[in-house]
Amino acid sequence: MSFAVEAEDLAKSFGNIKALDGLSFRINPGEIYGLIGPNGAGKTTALRIISTLILPTSGYVKVHDHDVVDEASVVRKLIAYLPEEAGAYKNLSGEEYLRFMASFSLRENGSLEEMVAIAAQISGLGNRLRDKVKTYSKGMKRRLLVARALMTRPKLAVLDEPTSGLDVLHSVHVREIIKQQVKKYDVTVLISSHNMLEVEYLCEKVALINHGKIIAEGTPDKLKIDNDVENLEEAFAKVVGLA
Amino acid sequence: MLRWLVLLRGLGNVVVKELKELLRDPKILIGMIVVPLIMFPILGFAIRGSIESVEERLQMLQIGVVDFDRQSASEDLKAFLQNNLTVTLVSINASDIGEAVRLLQTDTNATDLIIIPSGFTQNISQGNPAYVEIYSVFSGTRGIAEIASSSIVSEYLEFYRRDLAPEPFNTISKSIVKGKPTDVPPSTLFTIMSSQVFVLPTTISILLVFSMQIAATSVASEKEEKTLETLLSLPISRFTILAGKLVGSIIVAAVGAVTIMIGFNYYMGSFMLMGDVGSGPVDLAAIGLAPTPLGYVILGASIFMALLSALALAIIISAFAQDVRGAQSIVGYLYVLIMLPMIIIMFTDFNALPLTAKIILLAVPYSHPMLAAQDIITGNYLAAVSGVIYVGLFTVALLYAASRLFSTEKILTAKLKFRGLKFKRKKIQNSENP
Ligand SMILES: Nc1ncnc2c1ncn2[C@@H]1O[C@H](COP(=O)(O)OP(=O)(O)OP(=O)(O)O)[C@@H](O)[C@H]1O
Ligand SMILES: [Mg+2]
Numbered sequence: 001m002s003f004a005v006e007a008e009d010l011a012k013s014f015g016n017i018k019a020l021d022g023l024s025f026r027i028n029p030g031e032i033y034g035l036i037g038p039n040g041a042g043k044t045t046a047l048r049i050i051s052t053l054i055l056p057t058s059g060y061v062k063v064h065d066h067d068v069v070d071e072a073s074v075v076r077k078l079i080a081y082l083p084e085e086a087g088a089y090k091n092l093s094g095e096e097y098l099r100f101m102a103s104f105s106l107r108e109n110g111s112l113e114e115m116v117a118i119a120a121q122i123s124g125l126g127n128r129l130r131d132k133v134k135t136y137s138k139g140m141k142r143r144l145l146v147a148r149a150l151m152t153r154p155k156l157a158v159l160d161e162p163t164s165g166l167d168v169l170h171s172v173h174v175r176e177i178i179k180q181q182v183k184k185y186d187v188t189v190l191i192s193s194h195n196m197l198e199v200e201y202l203c204e205k206v207a208l209i210n211h212g213k214i215i216a217e218g219t220p221d222k223l224k225i226d227n228d229v230e231n232l233e234e235a236f237a238k239v240v241g242l243a
Numbered sequence: 244m245l246r247w248l249v250l251l252r253g254l255g256n257v258v259v260k261e262l263k264e265l266l267r268d269p270k271i272l273i274g275m276i277v278v279p280l281i282m283f284p285i286l287g288f289a290i291r292g293s294i295e296s297v298e299e300r301l302q303m304l305q306i307g308v309v310d311f312d313r314q315s316a317s318e319d320l321k322a323f324l325q326n327n328l329t330v331t332l333v334s335i336n337a338s339d340i341g342e343a344v345r346l347l348q349t350d351t352n353a354t355d356l357i358i359i360p361s362g363f364t365q366n367i368s369q370g371n372p373a374y375v376e377i378y379s380v381f382s383g384t385r386g387i388a389e390i391a392s393s394s395i396v397s398e399y400l401e402f403y404r405r406d407l408a409p410e411p412f413n414t415i416s417k418s419i420v421k422g423k424p425t426d427v428p429p430s431t432l433f434t435i436m437s438s439q440v441f442v443l444p445t446t447i448s449i450l451l452v453f454s455m456q457i458a459a460t461s462v463a464s465e466k467e468e469k470t471l472e473t474l475l476s477l478p479i480s481r482f483t484i485l486a487g488k489l490v491g492s493i494i495v496a497a498v499g500a501v502t503i504m505i506g507f508n509y510y511m512g513s514f515m516l517m518g519d520v521g522s523g524p525v526d527l528a529a530i531g532l533a534p535t536p537l538g539y540v541i542l543g544a545s546i547f548m549a550l551l552s553a554l555a556l557a558i559i560i561s562a563f564a565q566d567v568r569g570a571q572s573i574v575g576y577l578y579v580l581i582m583l584p585m586i587i588i589m590f591t592d593f594n595a596l597p598l599t600a601k602i603i604l605l606a607v608p609y610s611h612p613m614l615a616a617q618d619i620i621t622g623n624y625l626a627a628v629s630g631v632i633y634v635g636l637f638t639v640a641l642l643y644a645a646s647r648l649f650s651t652e653k654i655l656t657a658k659l660k661f662r663g664l665k666f667k668r669k670k671i672q673n674s675e676n677p
Contacts, residue, residue: 014656048472048655051472051476052475052476053472053475053476053652053655054652054655054656055651055652073478073480076476076477076478076479077478079476080476081472081473081476082473083469083472083473085469086469086470086472086473087468087469087470088468088470089468089470090468101473101477104477104478104479105478145473148473
């Protein structure tokens with residue numbers, strides 16, 4: 001059985017800083033997998049390596065059996081990456097931006113028009129899509145970017161804190177969409193989040209990472225039972241506090 | 244009183260913080276202190292060198308003289324020049340002007356030839372109009388020094404004519420272009436050719452600076468607006484992204500270039516009309532000063548190559564900046580490489596520069612289109628084409644480096660590091676806490 005993501009003993013150093021230190025995990029196809037951990041734990045670094053943006057110092061990651069270093073161009077066809085801090089070209093309209101982004105994705109995943117229509121629905125931006133991105137609020141920009149990551153029906157969506165900066169209603173909406181996409185199009189999702197409610201609601205499996213290593217992994221329920229706590233937040237505090 | 248003290252201390256604290264912020268920013272440190280310290284001495288050295296080379300030339304200057312008259316007035320004139328001119332007078336024995344010009348170029352290093360026509364003495368003594376011709380070599384490569392020697396000669400003749408000569412005579416200035424005598428005065432040629440001497444180098448410089456600014460901004464704004472990561476994760480080759488940036492910048496730069504050319508052409512046109520009033524229209528093609536179509540192609544290639552290398556360099560350099568402002572100030576240091584050749588080429592004779600200066604100038608890729616602008620007029624296509632090849636190789640190396648940079652994580656993580664500064668600070672800390 002092949003994995004959607006297979007990370008093995010990943011390490012990454014920035015000068016003296018060890019951002020990742022022997023990170024290993026596996027994600028089954030169709031799974032929503034959550035990475036949680038304190039600030040600076042290495043979540044973003046792991047997601048950037050999987051998205052072919054930076055190179056691991058050692059270890060490897062395979063996305064659907066393709067190595068992210070040696071077969072980066074194949075991997076880029078399979079994934080959609082939503083960076084933690086991302087912007088859109090501010091002099092394009094939302095629609096132009098979506099069109100531009102859709103033009104690079106595989107035709108078999110739907111026509112350009114279809115993708116833009118899906119993105120319009122996901123973002124909920126309506127007529128505002130015709131306005132320039134520079135007139136958007138922070139949350140509107142985030143919705144546009146989430147929509148662009150999901151509209152192409154990637155095999156693997158890598159979402160770094162997808163709902164950060166979104167209001168409650170739109171967070172709920174985006175989570176719904178993520179769930180729908182996974183069901184409808186067989187998308188695998190890897191997200192990082194600081195919102196335990198979100199992780200508990202979305203993820204089938206969660207990895208708790210600290211200092212670049214996984215210190216606990218399992219279903220949200222398992223993590224709660226193992227640590228004998230009421231919710232993920234407490235589990236997080238307990239595990240990270242111990243580590 | 245106390246209030247004032249409090250105010251002063253507050254001010255002092257703010258000033259200390261400002262100074263720390265400013266002096267710890269490597270961009271400001273380099274821009275305000277290092278660059279001026281290096282740039283001004285180099286500029287001063289170059290300009291002094293060029294002035295000295297012009298002065299030296301004027302001292303070693305030889306002037307050819309052909310006397311077809313060989314009578315008392317012509318002998319007087321020659322004697323006057325011999326005694327008063329700081330330059331060496333070389334007598335040339337020739338049967339006609341064509342031969343004299345040939346001998347001038349083969350046997351002497353003179354760039355000016357005085358011709359005293361037969362009947363000079365007779366015309367003067369009979370009160371008929373008499374004249375002396377001064378032929379000056381127009382090279383098209385000497386920048387502003389082009390008309391220096393010929394104007395010195397005319398001035399001496401003028402001096403003699405007004406105050407010493409018994410009867411007045413006229414001087415007629417003419418030019419030698421590519422070994423052939425023509426009737427066009429050098430000042431007219433200079434006015435016309437100033438488009439090559441001034442307009443092209445300035446236009447090329449502005450174009451280079453402008454497009455480097457665009458290219459640097461296009462990379463840095465992707466970083467500043469946080470769009471680069473998304474772009475790099477898309478299924479397009481990194482080389483395509485790089486090429487897209489290059490082509491985009493070239494198109495914008497080309498539009499800018501055309502606008503600049505049109506503007507400058509209009510501006511220069513107003514001067515050229517003035518220059519032409521006295522002497523009538525000059526057929527540049529007939530005297531061999533109009534660039535051929537091949538020449539234009541070579542100049543175009545040279546400008547394009549330099550542009551491409553400037554863009555690649557700007558993209559590489561700006562990859563080390565975190566935002567647009569940073570990228571523009573880093574790229575700003577490169578302008579020295581454009582401005583210095585421009586000034587040197589406009590104001591000096593490249594051929595008269597010392598060897599090391601020549602080598603340095605040729606090593607800088609941005610000199611080449613400015614030199615090519617001269618080469619295509621003098622017909623020195625070989626030099627221009629070698630320049631294109633050199634800049635081409637330089638560009639290929641840069642593009643390779645740029646595509647390497649784009650295909651690694653460095654484009655995201657690269658930062659200007661000042662290891663030297665950090666190292667020093669560490670050392671100081673160590674000595675403080677043994
Ligand atoms: N480009 C970089 N240069 C140097 N150090 C880096 C770089 N990127 C990340 N780091 C370091 O690597 C470590 C992990 O950072 P990372 O961004 O992966 O954390 P994170 O888990 O995403 O944190 P957060 O919850 O705050 O987003 C941190 O110590 C950080 O300082
Ligand atoms: Mg992060």
